[in-house]
Amino acid sequence: MSRFRVSLATILLSLLGGAVAQDVNATRCQADLTPAGAPPNNTKVLILGGGMAGVIAARTLHEQGIDDFVIVEAKHVFGGRMAKKTFGVNGSEYVIEKGANWIHGTQTGSGPANPVWLLAQKHNLSMVESNLFTDITFFDYNGPNNYSETFEASLAAFDSARALAGQRWQENKTDLDLRSAYNYLGIAPKTPQEEACEYYQIDYDASQTSTLAAAWNYNYTFDPEAGGYSDVDMLSVDPRGIACIVQAEAATFLNTSQVLFSQIVKTIQYNQNGVTVQTTDGYTLTADHALVTFSAGVLQNTDVVFDPALPDWKREAISSIEMPVYTKIFLQFKEKFWFDTGIGLYADQQKGRYPVWESLDHPDLYPGSGIIFVTVTGDYANYLEQLNKNITQVQLEVMEVLRRMYPNAPDPIDIWLPIWGRAPLFRGSYSNWGASFVPQHSYNLSAPVNGHLWFAGEATSLKYFGFLHGAYLEGQNAATNIAACINNPQRCPSST
Ligand SMILES: Cc1cc2nc3c(=O)[nH]c(=O)nc-3n(C[C@H](O)[C@H](O)[C@H](O)COP(=O)(O)OP(=O)(O)OC[C@H]3O[C@@H](n4cnc5c(N)ncnc54)[C@H](O)[C@@H]3O)c2cc1C
Ligand SMILES: *[C@@H]1O[C@H](CO)[C@@H](O)[C@H](O)[C@H]1NC(C)=O
Ligand SMILES: *[C@@H]1O[C@H](CO)[C@@H](O)[C@H](O)[C@H]1NC(C)=O
Ligand SMILES: *[C@@H]1O[C@H](CO)[C@@H](O)[C@H](O)[C@H]1NC(C)=O
Ligand SMILES: *[C@@H]1O[C@H](CO)[C@@H](O)[C@H](O)[C@H]1NC(C)=O
Ligand SMILES: *[C@@H]1O[C@H](CO)[C@@H](O)[C@H](O)[C@H]1NC(C)=O
Ligand SMILES: *[C@@H]1O[C@H](CO)[C@@H](O)[C@H](O)[C@H]1NC(C)=O
Numbered sequence: 001m002s003r004f005r006v007s008l009a010t011i012l013l014s015l016l017g018g019a020v021a022q023d024v025n026a027t028r029c030q031a032d033l034t035p036a037g038a039p040p041n042n043t044k045v046l047i048l049g050g051g052m053a054g055v056i057a058a059r060t061l062h063e064q065g066i067d068d069f070v071i072v073e074a075k076h077v078f079g080g081r082m083a084k085k086t087f088g089v090n091g092s093e094y095v096i097e098k099g100a101n102w103i104h105g106t107q108t109g110s111g112p113a114n115p116v117w118l119l120a121q122k123h124n125l126s127m128v129e130s131n132l133f134t135d136i137t138f139f140d141y142n143g144p145n146n147y148s149e150t151f152e153a154s155l156a157a158f159d160s161a162r163a164l165a166g167q168r169w170q171e172n173k174t175d176l177d178l179r180s181a182y183n184y185l186g187i188a189p190k191t192p193q194e195e196a197c198e199y200y201q202i203d204y205d206a207s208q209t210s211t212l213a214a215a216w217n218y219n220y221t222f223d224p225e226a227g228g229y230s231d232v233d234m235l236s237v238d239p240r241g242i243a244c245i246v247q248a249e250a251a252t253f254l255n256t257s258q259v260l261f262s263q264i265v266k267t268i269q270y271n272q273n274g275v276t277v278q279t280t281d282g283y284t285l286t287a288d289h290a291l292v293t294f295s296a297g298v299l300q301n302t303d304v305v306f307d308p309a310l311p312d313w314k315r316e317a318i319s320s321i322e323m324p325v326y327t328k329i330f331l332q333f334k335e336k337f338w339f340d341t342g343i344g345l346y347a348d349q350q351k352g353r354y355p356v357w358e359s360l361d362h363p364d365l366y367p368g369s370g371i372i373f374v375t376v377t378g379d380y381a382n383y384l385e386q387l388n389k390n391i392t393q394v395q396l397e398v399m400e401v402l403r404r405m406y407p408n409a410p411d412p413i414d415i416w417l418p419i420w421g422r423a424p425l426f427r428g429s430y431s432n433w434g435a436s437f438v439p440q441h442s443y444n445l446s447a448p449v450n451g452h453l454w455f456a457g458e459a460t461s462l463k464y465f466g467f468l469h470g471a472y473l474e475g476q477n478a479a480t481n482i483a484a485c486i487n488n489p490q491r492c493p494s495s496t
């Protein structure tokens with residue numbers, strides 16, 4: 001999701017989220033699973049993490065006839081980076097999404113379908129199509145300023161970069177970072193407006209992003225001509241929260257003894273015979289295989305200790321991917337006073353300063369909610385997580401920008417932002433490949449270690465890193481390989 005078309009979309013989409021929480025039952029995912037008691041020990045498989053990848057891996061094992069597994073999850077609910085929150089003042093509360101909010105890419109004709117979009121339909125998720133590239137009002141630090149032609153040019157620039165990456169790949173030429181690719185193509189944003197448009201295309205500092213990885217990521221999701229799903233972005237507005245798609249799915253095949261919630265994995269010991277996992281509350285669980293679905297950010301830190309330490313090739317791959325922060329700040333006002341489009345793009349003199357504003361008080365979303373959110377990424381998002389120790393300061397900064405757009409804007413009645421970068425269970429929002437990208441790092445990130453320790457999650461996906469569907473397909477793929485190994489030892493990976 002290295003591209004705003006992707007990630008911005010993601011950002012934008014993720015920012016939007018819920019619906020009025022009037023009826024408690026209507027906001028609960030009916031199929032929420034409540035675990036009980038101690039889990040079985042000495043199972044065939046331990047699935048570590050209950051986000052999209054973990055739940056789909058479990059379902060895949062079940063489909064392959066393997067039910068002897070346990071999912072270990074630190075939270076008390078499935079979903080991981082899909083997580084809802086009720087936001088707003090008393091009497092005017094809405095369900096918003098802290099993390100993923102959009103399903104990016106659906107299906108074109110009889111082409112490949114996004115499996116997450118199919119899952120959402122299976123569980124009747126309420127979704128609204130977002131027009132992230134056409135439904136925009138433009139602003140800069142002097143107020144409204146229609147620079148839509150600059151915006152159109154920035155769309156064309158990314159298309160040129162995708163084509164360049166494809167051509168260079170075929171010619172066996174080295175990857176370029178996006179900044180270099182743009183320079184090479186003669187594209188050099190100079191004005192704040194041009195910078196804001198470029199920012200919208202690429203969700204953080206372009207100079208850090210691999211053009212090849214960004215082009216594949218975009219193509220396989222959004223471009224049907226390149227094997228992708230479609231350029232349609234669907235926003236969840238379901239009061240049950242988007243995580244309901246995995247919670248309800250889990251309830252179709254899991255029983256309560258297959259889940260251990262509220263347990264943080266501290267150590268993962270592995271050898272050529274199997275795996276032993278220890279949790280903070282003192283559980284010791286052994287299994288033939290463990291599938292690690294923790295985020296790349298968690299693996300990059302010391303929260304989870306591998307014993308022995310992971311081999312150099314694996315640590316190199318884990319270290320090579322980046323785990324930037326993408327943050328949405330939600331604001332509620334007494335009433336809407338802003339643009340009628342879905343999005344407001346703001347060009348500050350400082351690139352990346354509160355650039356993308358998304359209205360939830362929209363006829364198709366939560367009319368009358370008075371809610372708007374603004375997205376920041378990268379270094380700015382890190383700074384904001386620090387500033388958030390005092391929300392009043394965040395509000396002062398955000399309102400300074402909003403008053404550039406609307407000088408008479410009143411103070412908000414509620415403000416909130418989720419923390420992803422400093423969250424020990426995530427340590428970032430979603431992964432991205434930087435300028436040093438080589439495809440081998442992606443393969444090595446997903447490769448098993450010692451024949452018993454397996455890896456899956458959005459970050460291990462070469463084609464769809466960052467996305468929900470990347471996590472889905474990686475969980476499915478890893479579990480398929482684990483099941484093949486359990487059912488036929490000749491199909492196990494090398495244990496050395
Ligand atoms: C702000 C934001 C917006 C996003 N927007 C979109 C979007 O609109 N569309 C889209 O497609 N994608 C979006 N994404 C990305 C998407 O959310 C992820 O790609 C996907 O949810 C990752 O799933 P996963 O299973 O790989 O990882 P996770 O969801 O991170 O699952 C891993 C699980 O492991 C658990 N865990 C971690 N450490 C431990 C431990 N030590 N012990 C036990 N359990 C542990 C975590 O609690 C978590 O449940 C967004 C992400 C963020 C943060
Ligand atoms: C909510 O669901 C519970 C259990 O299904 C039911 O007993 C209760 O009446 C419901 N409440 C409302 C307000 O619908
Ligand atoms: C739950 O699954 C486990 C593992 O397959 C099985 O042993 C147990 O009987 C199941 N329990 C119920 C209530 O179905
Ligand atoms: C919200 O408002 C209702 C009535 O307007 C009141 O009964 C309730 O206690 C309030 N809740 C909170 C959390 O303030
Ligand atoms: C989805 O809605 C359809 C039509 O209302 C209904 O038949 C079906 O049971 C629902 N599915 C789920 C999983 O709720
Ligand atoms: C902005 O400019 C574009 C093209 O120049 C035009 O189509 C569009 O209507 C303008 N928008 C506004 C709000 O004036
Ligand atoms: C992405 O798709 C475009 C258009 O379909 C194509 O020209 C380009 O080569 C592709 N890029 C890569 C890296 O595959």
Ligand SMILES: *[C@@H]1O[C@H](CO)[C@@H](O)[C@H](O)[C@H]1NC(C)=O
Pocket residue numbers: 170171172
């Ligand atoms: C690129 O490298 C591959 C594998 O080494 C080779 O088969 C192919 O001919 C090369 N293509 C070009 C254009 O050099």
Ligand SMILES: *[C@@H]1O[C@H](CO)[C@@H](O)[C@H](O)[C@H]1NC(C)=O
Pocket residue numbers: 041042283284285286
């Ligand atoms: C699981 O089994 C291992 C070895 O068989 C044992 O050391 C451990 O204490 C057991 N854990 C639990 C929770 O029973």
Ligand SMILES: *[C@@H]1O[C@H](CO)[C@@H](O)[C@H](O)[C@H]1NC(C)=O
Pocket residue numbers: 313314316317438440441444
């Ligand atoms: C990937 O891992 C293999 C070992 O499995 C190693 O030989 C290779 O050098 C690694 N590639 C990179 C780019 O790190």
Ligand SMILES: *[C@@H]1O[C@H](CO)[C@@H](O)[C@H](O)[C@H]1NC(C)=O
Pocket residue numbers: 390391392393396
């Ligand atoms: C929070 O920031 C505001 C505005 O800068 C300041 O007035 C207030 O004293 C700060 N509060 C704390 C607890 O630091």
